[in-house]
Protein backbone atom coordinates (compact mmCIF):
# COMPACT_ATOMS: atom_id res chain seq x y z
CA UNK A 275 0.00 0.00 0.00
CA UNK A 276 1.15 3.55 -0.67
CA UNK A 277 0.30 6.60 1.41
CA UNK A 278 -2.14 9.31 0.38
CA UNK A 279 0.80 11.74 0.23
CA UNK A 280 2.88 9.48 -2.03
CA UNK A 281 0.01 8.90 -4.40
CA UNK A 282 -0.73 12.63 -4.57
CA UNK A 283 2.87 13.67 -5.12
CA UNK A 284 3.28 11.14 -7.95
CA UNK A 285 0.12 12.49 -9.59
CA UNK A 286 1.16 16.13 -9.20
CA UNK A 287 4.59 15.38 -10.69
CA UNK A 288 2.86 14.62 -13.98
CA UNK A 289 0.51 17.59 -14.01
CA UNK A 290 1.46 21.10 -15.20
CA UNK A 291 -0.32 24.45 -15.21
CA UNK A 292 -2.03 24.83 -18.58
CA UNK A 293 -1.12 27.50 -21.11
CA UNK A 294 -2.57 31.00 -20.79
CA UNK A 295 -5.59 32.40 -22.55
CA UNK A 296 -7.05 35.90 -22.61
CA UNK A 297 -10.61 35.99 -21.29
CA UNK A 298 -13.21 38.68 -20.50
CA UNK A 299 -12.74 39.69 -16.88
CA UNK A 300 -16.15 38.33 -15.87
CA UNK A 301 -14.96 34.88 -16.85
CA UNK A 302 -11.89 35.23 -14.67
CA UNK A 303 -13.11 34.83 -11.05
CA UNK A 304 -11.39 31.79 -9.54
CA UNK A 305 -8.79 31.72 -12.33
CA UNK A 306 -5.10 32.35 -11.84
CA UNK A 307 -3.39 35.39 -13.32
CA UNK A 308 -0.50 34.82 -15.75
CA UNK A 309 0.51 38.43 -16.46
CA UNK A 310 1.76 41.32 -14.33
CA UNK A 311 -0.79 44.12 -14.05
CA UNK A 312 0.97 47.49 -13.85
CA UNK A 313 -1.12 50.62 -13.57
CA UNK A 314 -0.64 53.37 -16.17
CA UNK A 315 -2.96 55.71 -14.28
CA UNK A 316 -3.61 56.94 -10.78
CA UNK A 317 -6.69 55.79 -8.94
CA UNK A 318 -8.56 57.86 -8.13
CA UNK A 319 -7.39 59.87 -11.12
CA UNK A 320 -8.04 63.25 -9.40
CA UNK A 321 -8.51 64.68 -5.88
CA UNK A 322 -12.18 64.27 -5.08
CA UNK A 323 -14.61 64.77 -2.27
CA UNK A 324 -15.26 61.97 0.21
CA UNK A 325 -18.42 63.70 1.48
CA UNK A 326 -21.36 65.76 0.34
CA UNK A 327 -20.61 69.30 1.50
CA UNK A 328 -18.71 72.43 0.56
CA UNK A 329 -15.31 72.75 -1.04
CA UNK A 330 -13.50 75.48 0.86
CA UNK A 331 -10.12 77.01 1.57
CA UNK A 332 -9.30 75.56 4.99
CA UNK A 333 -7.65 78.83 6.05
CA UNK A 334 -11.02 80.62 5.63
CA UNK A 335 -12.77 78.40 8.16
CA UNK A 336 -9.92 77.77 10.62
CA UNK A 337 -11.72 79.72 13.34
CA UNK A 338 -15.25 78.39 12.70
CA UNK A 339 -17.25 77.15 15.70
CA UNK A 340 -20.95 76.39 16.20
CA UNK A 341 -21.23 79.60 18.23
CA UNK A 342 -19.24 81.75 15.81
CA UNK A 343 -19.72 80.26 12.35
CA UNK A 344 -17.93 81.56 9.26
CA UNK A 345 -20.09 82.82 6.40
CA UNK A 346 -19.00 82.01 2.83
CA UNK A 347 -20.52 82.98 -0.54
CA UNK A 348 -21.61 79.92 -2.49
CA UNK A 349 -20.28 80.44 -6.02
CA UNK A 350 -21.22 77.16 -7.68
CA UNK A 351 -22.06 73.52 -7.36
CA UNK A 352 -20.37 70.38 -8.66
CA UNK A 353 -21.72 66.84 -8.80
CA UNK A 354 -19.86 63.56 -9.34
CA UNK A 355 -18.98 63.25 -13.01
CA UNK A 356 -18.60 67.02 -13.61
CA UNK A 357 -15.93 69.64 -13.20
CA UNK A 358 -16.56 72.90 -11.34
CA UNK A 359 -16.53 75.96 -13.59
CA UNK A 360 -15.21 78.48 -11.09
CA UNK A 361 -12.38 78.78 -8.64
CA UNK A 362 -12.76 78.90 -4.87
CA UNK A 363 -11.42 82.32 -3.91
CA UNK A 364 -11.06 83.67 -0.35
CA UNK A 365 -14.46 83.95 1.32
CA UNK A 366 -16.22 81.59 -1.10
CA UNK A 367 -17.22 77.93 -1.30
CA UNK A 368 -18.53 75.49 -3.95
CA UNK A 369 -21.22 72.94 -3.13
CA UNK A 370 -19.70 69.53 -3.81
CA UNK A 371 -21.03 65.97 -3.91
CA UNK A 372 -19.17 62.77 -3.04
CA UNK A 373 -16.85 61.78 -5.89
CA UNK A 374 -16.81 65.19 -7.56
CA UNK A 375 -13.38 66.62 -8.36
CA UNK A 376 -12.13 69.26 -5.93
CA UNK A 377 -12.44 72.70 -7.54
CA UNK A 378 -9.33 74.77 -8.04
CA UNK A 379 -8.45 76.95 -5.09
CA UNK A 380 -10.11 74.66 -2.53
CA UNK A 381 -8.03 72.42 -0.29
CA UNK A 382 -10.65 70.70 1.88
CA UNK A 383 -14.31 69.81 2.13
CA UNK A 384 -16.70 70.75 4.95
CA UNK A 385 -19.42 68.09 5.30
CA UNK A 386 -23.02 69.28 5.07
CA UNK A 387 -23.50 68.20 8.65
CA UNK A 388 -21.13 70.98 9.79
CA UNK A 389 -22.93 73.73 7.88
CA UNK A 390 -26.22 75.67 8.06
CA UNK A 391 -27.46 73.47 5.16
CA UNK A 392 -27.89 70.68 7.66
CA UNK A 393 -30.88 72.51 9.14
CA UNK A 394 -32.72 72.54 5.79
CA UNK A 395 -34.65 69.63 4.27
CA UNK A 396 -33.08 68.21 1.13
CA UNK A 397 -35.95 69.31 -1.17
CA UNK A 398 -35.61 72.85 0.06
CA UNK A 399 -31.84 72.77 -0.53
CA UNK A 400 -32.37 71.54 -4.07
CA UNK A 401 -35.11 74.04 -4.95
CA UNK A 402 -33.49 77.06 -3.37
CA UNK A 403 -29.74 76.58 -3.34
CA UNK A 404 -28.30 78.87 -0.73
CA UNK A 405 -26.19 81.76 -1.95
CA UNK A 406 -24.43 81.76 1.41
CA UNK A 407 -23.49 79.05 3.84
CA UNK A 408 -22.44 79.08 7.46
CA UNK A 409 -19.56 76.78 8.35
CA UNK A 410 -19.71 75.61 11.99
CA UNK A 411 -16.55 73.52 12.28
CA UNK A 412 -12.98 74.11 11.12
CA UNK A 413 -11.28 71.76 8.65
CA UNK A 414 -7.62 71.10 8.07
CA UNK A 415 -6.07 71.04 4.59
CA UNK A 416 -7.03 67.75 2.79
CA UNK A 417 -9.86 66.93 5.22
CA UNK A 418 -12.65 64.83 3.63
CA UNK A 419 -10.71 64.43 0.41
CA UNK A 420 -9.68 61.33 -1.46
CA UNK A 421 -6.38 62.34 -2.98
CA UNK A 422 -5.40 61.28 -6.49
CA UNK A 423 -3.42 58.01 -6.40
CA UNK A 424 -4.60 57.16 -2.87
CA UNK A 425 -5.68 53.70 -4.05
CA UNK A 426 -3.21 52.98 -6.88
CA UNK A 427 -0.18 54.96 -8.01
CA UNK A 428 0.91 55.26 -11.62
CA UNK A 429 3.51 52.57 -12.37
CA UNK A 430 2.46 50.47 -9.38
CA UNK A 431 2.49 46.67 -9.79
CA UNK A 432 -1.05 46.00 -8.74
CA UNK A 433 -1.45 42.25 -9.37
CA UNK A 434 1.26 39.68 -9.98
CA UNK A 435 1.28 36.34 -11.79
CA UNK A 436 -0.08 33.57 -9.59
CA UNK A 437 -2.75 35.75 -8.05
CA UNK A 438 -6.10 34.00 -7.72
CA UNK A 439 -8.69 36.42 -9.07
CA UNK A 440 -11.63 37.16 -6.78
CA UNK A 441 -14.41 39.68 -7.30
CA UNK A 442 -12.28 42.43 -5.75
CA UNK A 443 -9.45 41.78 -8.24
CA UNK A 444 -11.99 41.82 -11.07
CA UNK A 445 -13.06 45.27 -9.84
CA UNK A 446 -9.45 46.46 -9.72
CA UNK A 447 -8.94 45.25 -13.31
CA UNK A 448 -12.09 47.09 -14.37
CA UNK A 449 -10.96 50.31 -12.69
CA UNK A 450 -7.68 50.07 -14.61
CA UNK A 451 -9.55 49.67 -17.89
CA UNK A 452 -8.83 45.99 -18.54
CA UNK A 453 -11.72 44.27 -20.30
CA UNK A 454 -9.65 41.11 -20.82
CA UNK A 455 -7.09 39.37 -18.65
CA UNK A 456 -4.50 36.63 -19.21
CA UNK A 457 -5.15 33.56 -17.05
CA UNK A 458 -4.38 29.84 -17.17
CA UNK A 459 -6.74 27.87 -19.35
CA UNK A 460 -9.32 25.69 -17.65
CA UNK A 461 -8.61 21.97 -17.93
CA UNK A 462 -11.03 19.91 -20.03
CA UNK A 463 -11.69 16.92 -17.85
CA UNK A 464 -13.05 13.82 -19.56
CA UNK A 465 -15.39 11.90 -17.29
CA UNK A 466 -16.05 8.26 -17.92
CA UNK A 467 -18.19 5.90 -15.87
CA UNK A 468 -17.60 2.17 -16.28
CA UNK A 469 -19.82 -0.77 -15.52
CA UNK A 470 -22.39 -3.09 -17.09
CA UNK A 471 -24.71 -2.35 -14.17
CA UNK A 472 -25.07 1.33 -14.98
CA UNK A 473 -28.16 2.97 -16.41
CA UNK A 474 -28.53 6.49 -17.74
CA UNK A 475 -30.52 8.68 -15.39
CA UNK A 476 -33.62 8.76 -17.61
CA UNK A 477 -33.83 4.95 -17.83
CA UNK A 478 -36.18 3.02 -15.54
CA UNK A 479 -34.52 0.76 -13.01
CA UNK A 480 -34.19 -2.88 -14.05
CA UNK A 481 -33.05 -6.01 -12.22
CA UNK A 482 -29.41 -5.83 -11.25
CA UNK A 483 -29.03 -2.28 -12.52
CA UNK A 484 -28.34 1.05 -10.80
CA UNK A 485 -28.23 4.56 -12.09
CA UNK A 486 -24.95 6.14 -13.05
CA UNK A 487 -24.48 8.73 -10.34
CA UNK A 488 -20.69 9.03 -10.43
CA UNK A 489 -20.63 10.72 -13.79
CA UNK A 490 -22.80 13.49 -12.41
CA UNK A 491 -21.04 13.83 -9.09
CA UNK A 492 -17.71 13.95 -10.89
CA UNK A 493 -18.92 16.46 -13.46
CA UNK A 494 -20.26 18.67 -10.67
CA UNK A 495 -17.00 18.36 -8.73
CA UNK A 496 -14.97 19.20 -11.84
CA UNK A 497 -17.09 22.24 -12.51
CA UNK A 498 -16.91 23.41 -8.91
CA UNK A 499 -13.13 23.02 -8.96
CA UNK A 500 -12.87 25.19 -12.08
CA UNK A 501 -12.51 22.55 -14.80
CA UNK A 502 -14.70 21.95 -17.83
CA UNK A 503 -16.33 18.52 -17.73
CA UNK A 504 -16.40 16.52 -20.97
CA UNK A 505 -18.90 13.74 -20.40
CA UNK A 506 -18.02 10.58 -22.26
CA UNK A 507 -20.94 8.55 -20.90
CA UNK A 508 -20.84 4.97 -19.73
CA UNK A 509 -18.28 2.45 -20.93
CA UNK A 510 -19.39 -1.14 -20.63
CA UNK A 511 -17.10 -3.66 -18.98
CA UNK A 512 -15.74 -4.62 -22.36
CA UNK A 513 -12.34 -3.72 -23.69
CA UNK A 514 -13.44 -2.30 -27.05
CA UNK A 515 -15.99 0.06 -25.55
CA UNK A 516 -13.54 1.49 -23.06
CA UNK A 517 -10.78 1.91 -25.65
CA UNK A 518 -13.17 3.62 -28.03
CA UNK A 519 -14.49 6.04 -25.36
CA UNK A 520 -11.00 6.95 -24.23
CA UNK A 521 -10.01 7.67 -27.83
CA UNK A 522 -13.11 9.86 -28.15
CA UNK A 523 -11.99 11.81 -25.09
CA UNK A 524 -8.50 12.25 -26.50
CA UNK A 525 -10.00 13.44 -29.81
CA UNK A 526 -12.00 16.05 -27.90
CA UNK A 527 -8.79 17.42 -26.44
CA UNK A 528 -9.14 16.22 -22.87
CA UNK A 529 -6.42 17.50 -20.54
CA UNK A 530 -7.24 14.96 -17.83
CA UNK A 531 -9.33 11.79 -17.60
CA UNK A 532 -11.38 10.77 -14.61
CA UNK A 533 -12.79 7.29 -14.74
CA UNK A 534 -14.82 5.61 -12.04
CA UNK A 535 -15.02 1.92 -11.29
CA UNK A 536 -13.17 -1.05 -12.68
CA UNK A 537 -9.93 -0.52 -10.79
CA UNK A 538 -10.31 -3.12 -8.06
CA UNK A 539 -9.76 -6.83 -8.24
CA UNK A 540 -13.12 -8.07 -9.57
CA UNK A 541 -13.47 -10.35 -12.59
CA UNK A 542 -14.78 -7.56 -14.78
CA UNK A 543 -12.47 -4.76 -13.74
CA UNK A 544 -11.45 -4.07 -17.32
CA UNK A 545 -10.28 -0.54 -16.72
CA UNK A 546 -7.26 -2.15 -15.23
CA UNK A 547 -6.61 -4.44 -18.21
CA UNK A 548 -7.26 -1.81 -20.83
CA UNK A 549 -5.34 0.99 -19.23
CA UNK A 550 -2.49 -1.36 -18.55
CA UNK A 551 -2.07 -1.80 -22.29
CA UNK A 552 -3.19 1.66 -23.57
CA UNK A 553 -0.89 3.80 -21.53
CA UNK A 554 1.60 3.81 -18.72
CA UNK A 555 -0.58 3.02 -15.74
CA UNK A 556 -0.03 2.28 -12.12
CA UNK A 557 -2.56 0.60 -9.91
CA UNK A 558 -2.28 1.54 -6.35
CA UNK A 559 -3.68 0.32 -3.10
CA UNK A 560 -3.79 3.59 -1.21
CA UNK A 561 -3.67 3.36 2.56
CA UNK A 562 -7.03 5.04 3.02
CA UNK A 563 -10.68 4.22 3.61
CA UNK A 564 -12.88 4.73 1.75
CA UNK A 565 -11.06 4.69 -1.56
CA UNK A 566 -8.30 2.11 -1.47
CA UNK A 567 -8.01 1.24 -5.17
CA UNK A 568 -6.75 4.05 -7.38
CA UNK A 569 -5.22 4.09 -10.84
CA UNK A 570 -2.96 6.74 -12.23
CA UNK A 571 -1.03 6.98 -15.42
CA UNK A 572 -0.46 8.71 -18.71
CA UNK A 573 -2.44 7.95 -21.83
CA UNK A 574 -0.88 8.24 -25.27
CA UNK A 575 0.12 11.88 -25.72
CA UNK A 576 0.94 12.20 -22.03
CA UNK A 577 -2.64 12.94 -20.92
CA UNK A 578 -2.99 11.99 -17.26
CA UNK A 579 -5.74 9.64 -16.14
CA UNK A 580 -6.96 9.22 -12.60
CA UNK A 581 -8.94 6.02 -12.15
CA UNK A 582 -11.26 6.63 -9.20
CA UNK A 583 -12.93 3.73 -7.39
CA UNK A 584 -16.51 2.89 -8.32
CA UNK A 585 -18.24 3.21 -4.98
CA UNK A 586 -19.80 6.67 -4.93
CA UNK A 587 -18.36 7.76 -1.58
CA UNK A 588 -14.92 6.33 -2.38
CA UNK A 589 -15.00 8.12 -5.73
CA UNK A 590 -15.83 11.44 -4.08
CA UNK A 591 -13.32 11.14 -1.27
CA UNK A 592 -10.64 10.15 -3.80
CA UNK A 593 -11.64 13.04 -6.04
CA UNK A 594 -11.09 15.45 -3.13
CA UNK A 595 -7.70 13.96 -2.28
CA UNK A 596 -6.27 13.44 -5.78
CA UNK A 597 -8.29 14.93 -8.63
CA UNK A 598 -9.06 18.28 -7.03
CA UNK A 599 -5.37 19.12 -6.42
CA UNK A 600 -4.50 18.00 -9.97
CA UNK A 601 -7.20 20.22 -11.50
CA UNK A 602 -6.17 23.16 -9.30
CA UNK A 603 -2.54 22.74 -10.36
CA UNK A 604 -3.60 22.74 -14.04
CA UNK A 605 -5.46 25.98 -13.34
CA UNK A 606 -2.22 27.47 -12.01
CA UNK A 607 -3.07 27.37 -8.30
CA UNK A 608 -0.29 26.72 -5.84
CA UNK A 609 -2.49 26.31 -2.77
CA UNK A 610 -3.85 22.83 -3.40
CA UNK A 611 -4.92 21.74 0.07
CA UNK A 612 -8.46 21.67 1.35
CA UNK A 613 -9.14 24.01 4.25
CA UNK A 614 -9.13 22.18 7.58
CA UNK A 615 -10.28 22.87 11.12
CA UNK A 616 -9.59 20.98 14.33
CA UNK A 617 -12.74 19.58 15.83
CA UNK A 618 -13.57 17.51 18.88
CA UNK A 619 -15.50 14.35 17.98
CA UNK A 620 -18.59 13.96 20.13
CA UNK A 621 -18.87 10.18 19.75
CA UNK A 622 -16.58 7.14 19.54
CA UNK A 623 -15.39 6.49 16.00
CA UNK A 624 -14.23 3.13 14.66
CA UNK A 625 -11.43 3.04 12.09
CA UNK A 626 -9.95 0.37 9.84
CA UNK A 627 -6.33 1.18 10.61
CA UNK A 628 -5.95 2.82 7.21
CA UNK A 629 -6.28 6.61 7.00
CA UNK A 630 -9.97 7.16 7.62
CA UNK A 631 -12.05 9.88 6.01
CA UNK A 632 -15.11 9.93 8.22
CA UNK A 633 -18.10 11.90 7.00
CA UNK A 634 -18.98 14.40 9.70
CA UNK A 635 -21.09 17.42 10.45
CA UNK A 636 -18.95 20.11 12.00
CA UNK A 637 -20.61 22.73 14.17
CA UNK A 638 -19.02 25.67 15.89
CA UNK A 639 -19.72 26.05 19.58
CA UNK A 640 -18.42 28.43 22.21
CA UNK A 641 -15.47 26.16 23.00
CA UNK A 642 -14.55 25.56 19.35
CA UNK A 643 -15.49 23.13 16.59
CA UNK A 644 -17.33 19.88 17.27
CA UNK A 645 -17.93 16.98 14.88
CA UNK A 646 -20.42 14.15 14.84
CA UNK A 647 -20.64 11.47 12.17
CA UNK A 648 -23.38 11.38 9.58
CA UNK A 649 -24.26 7.82 10.62
CA UNK A 650 -23.85 4.85 8.28
CA UNK A 651 -20.40 5.17 6.73
CA UNK A 652 -20.58 2.55 3.96
CA UNK A 653 -18.68 3.53 0.83
CA UNK A 654 -21.85 3.15 -1.22
CA UNK A 655 -23.90 5.44 1.05
CA UNK A 656 -23.75 8.66 -0.93
CA UNK A 657 -26.15 10.41 1.42
CA UNK A 658 -23.38 10.21 4.04
CA UNK A 659 -21.56 12.74 1.84
CA UNK A 660 -24.71 14.70 1.30
CA UNK A 661 -25.28 15.12 5.03
CA UNK A 662 -21.61 15.92 5.73
CA UNK A 663 -19.82 19.25 5.68
CA UNK A 664 -16.43 17.71 6.45
CA UNK A 665 -14.19 14.64 6.33
CA UNK A 666 -12.63 13.91 9.71
CA UNK A 667 -9.19 12.40 9.20
CA UNK A 668 -8.29 9.44 11.38
CA UNK A 669 -4.57 8.72 11.25
CA UNK A 670 -3.18 5.43 9.94
CA UNK A 671 -2.70 2.80 12.60
CA UNK A 672 -5.65 4.04 14.66
CA UNK A 673 -8.55 1.67 15.22
CA UNK A 674 -10.59 3.55 17.80
CA UNK A 675 -11.09 7.25 18.35
CA UNK A 676 -12.67 8.01 21.72
CA UNK A 677 -15.29 10.71 22.07
CA UNK A 678 -13.60 13.96 23.11
CA UNK A 679 -10.57 13.44 20.85
CA UNK A 680 -9.58 16.28 18.54
CA UNK A 681 -9.27 15.41 14.86
CA UNK A 682 -8.29 17.41 11.79
CA UNK A 683 -11.34 17.83 9.58
CA UNK A 684 -11.09 18.59 5.88
CA UNK A 685 -13.95 20.94 5.20
CA UNK A 686 -16.20 20.27 2.25
CA UNK A 687 -18.12 23.41 3.11
CA UNK A 688 -17.83 25.91 5.89
CA UNK A 689 -18.95 24.64 9.32
CA UNK A 690 -22.38 25.39 10.66
CA UNK A 691 -22.89 28.02 13.29
CA UNK A 692 -20.00 30.26 12.33
CA UNK A 693 -22.05 33.44 12.60
CA UNK A 694 -21.26 35.39 15.77
Ligand code: AMP
Pocket residue numbers: 467468469471472484485486487488489534535536537538540583584585586
Ligand atom coordinates in the same frame (compact mmCIF):
# COMPACT_ATOMS: atom_id res chain seq x y z
P1 AMP B 1 -16.28 -1.40 -9.28
O1 AMP B 1 -15.04 -0.86 -8.68
O2 AMP B 1 -16.37 -1.13 -10.73
O3 AMP B 1 -16.49 -2.82 -8.95
O4 AMP B 1 -17.47 -0.59 -8.61
C1 AMP B 1 -17.68 -0.66 -7.24
C2 AMP B 1 -19.09 -0.30 -6.88
O5 AMP B 1 -19.38 1.02 -7.28
C3 AMP B 1 -20.13 -1.17 -7.52
O6 AMP B 1 -21.09 -1.51 -6.55
C4 AMP B 1 -20.72 -0.31 -8.57
O7 AMP B 1 -22.03 -0.65 -8.85
C5 AMP B 1 -20.58 1.08 -8.02
N1 AMP B 1 -20.44 2.01 -9.12
C6 AMP B 1 -19.51 1.94 -10.08
N2 AMP B 1 -19.66 2.94 -10.97
C7 AMP B 1 -20.72 3.66 -10.56
C8 AMP B 1 -21.38 4.82 -11.06
N3 AMP B 1 -20.96 5.43 -12.19
N4 AMP B 1 -22.43 5.31 -10.38
C9 AMP B 1 -22.85 4.69 -9.25
N5 AMP B 1 -22.28 3.60 -8.72
C10 AMP B 1 -21.22 3.07 -9.36
Ligand code: MG
Pocket residue numbers: 468469470535536542543584
Ligand atom coordinates in the same frame (compact mmCIF):
# COMPACT_ATOMS: atom_id res chain seq x y z
MG1 MG C 1 -17.34 -2.02 -12.23
